[in-house]
Amino acid sequence: MSVRKVLVVGGGITGSVLSLALAQRGVEVDLVEIAPAWSGVGHGITIQGNALKALRSVGVLDRILEHAVTFDLVRMRRADGELIAEIEAAHTGGADLPSTAGALRSDLQNALCEAVYAQGVTVHLGVSVQRLEQSADTTRVTFTDGTTGHYDLVVGADGTNSQMRSMIGIDARPKPVGMSIFRVVAARPPELDCSELYYGGPRYKAGYTPIAADQCYAFPITRFRTAATSALAADALSPAGPLRVGVIGSGFEAQNHVRALAALRELSSVTVFSPNPASRARFTERLADLGLPLGTAESAAAAVEGADLVLCAARSWDEQPTLREAPAGSTVASIGSALPEQRELGVEVLARADLIVADMVDEVAHDTGDLLAAEASGVDCSDKIVSLADVVSGRVAGRSGPDSLVVYKSVGSVVQELAVASMCAWRAGELSLGTTLPVTLSPVAK
Ligand SMILES: Cc1cc2nc3c(=O)[nH]c(=O)nc-3n(C[C@H](O)[C@H](O)[C@H](O)COP(=O)(O)OP(=O)(O)OC[C@H]3O[C@@H](n4cnc5c(N)ncnc54)[C@H](O)[C@@H]3O)c2cc1C
Structure with missing residues (x-):
């Protein structure tokens, strides 16, 4: 044909x-x-x-x-501008x-x-x-x-x-990998003649690409926002005093969350569960510098027993919730199930929750597997879901009493990343930390 x-x-x-x-x-x-x-x-x-x-x-x-x-080179630099390599691009x-x-x-x-x-x-x-x-x-x-x-x-x-x-019946969907990127169009410094990449630590990268005689774009890539926002939520929603923390998941997010929490609150203990014992051990090794009492548990239930704050930070692709019971009076922060096919909290936890606080209410209510599963089981959460912004600003009350169960669910938003980035830049300036890069960016309106 x-x-x-x-x-x-x-x-x-x-x-x-x-x-x-x-x-x-x-x-x-x-x-x-x-x-x-x-x-x-x-x-x-x-x-x-x-x-x-x-x-x-x-x-x-x-x-x-x-x-x-047009250009035929790419330059890689350390965060302080020192040249690592100049490579001819293929x-x-x-x-x-x-x-x-x-x-x-x-x-x-x-x-x-x-x-x-x-x-x-x-x-x-x-x-x-x-x-x-x-x-x-x-x-x-x-x-x-x-x-x-x-x-x-x-x-x-x-x-x-x-x-x-x-x-046509293909149900594949994109899966977030936890990486995000911002781009800003800026005035192009005369010395910027090709793409430059700046590496700071194993995970963070920024760069510039010239795009016109007088313009370039810049792209920082970051992974801090989720932990920073969760720490804010946990602080606002948890009981006063030192916190016993139960952590499900041992990866980058789980570790970063403990660091962010420790910066805001006194943590009396941190107990981690992850199915792989080697991952649990790595988690405690990597956080040893915090000087906290760090322990490991053989099951999710054991990790969260007696906890004031439960952190669920395990990506769950097999549709099995990782947390089925939470201690009375605790705050549960769930950051690992942000898509319809991901599960983290059992329906029982959401049914028992007195309050569900969401960073993005609509997305959490309608696009996360946990809330969709609750709805499918006849558990109506619509009356008890509020936004973190409303709680933090005092427009809505947070925890109502020492025995109430409060759930914080996060899907993330770009505003969080921008807020964290601007705070980091502001604090760095205040403390005279950081290095001024050898280019000046002046954002332009497009
Ligand atoms: C932040 C970012 C930076 C990137 N940087 C680069 C880069 O520097 N270099 C590079 O090579 N690639 C880059 N990419 C990848 C690149 O943007 C994509 O590969 C490219 O845009 C894909 O083009 P597309 O036409 O397939 O899809 P899209 O650009 O997504 O276009 C899809 C179009 O379909 C329309 N549409 C959607 N749904 C419907 C519908 N139901 N009916 C009718 N129309 C519909 C949309 O409005 C849109 O116009 C980047 C991507 C992102 C997100």
């Missing part, structure tokens, strides 16, 4: 480049983009050689390079193309949009697919605006949370 008419769903980089390539080969293309306005957001993007090759093949490269910056698109280009996403997307229209692709904005009906020689598509169309081929190019993928 020859392909004469194609529907492309999603007008990002993939959908746009594909639409162009098909239209250039004489295929009739309809493109539907759910956003009512079609343009790229303003931050920067690093385009590698192989992507430059694809952009050249559909005829948009010259237009993109009018504003972009020419993955071929020797006749630069290894890398930095550009504004909006410039890239605008160039693609203009080319897509110019090539005669029919674009429908603010529209998506409602239904697909496949027969032997065509697919009938019903769109969200009520119109229909018949296609030889339908392509889902609708990004990481693709609805098209679910529509």
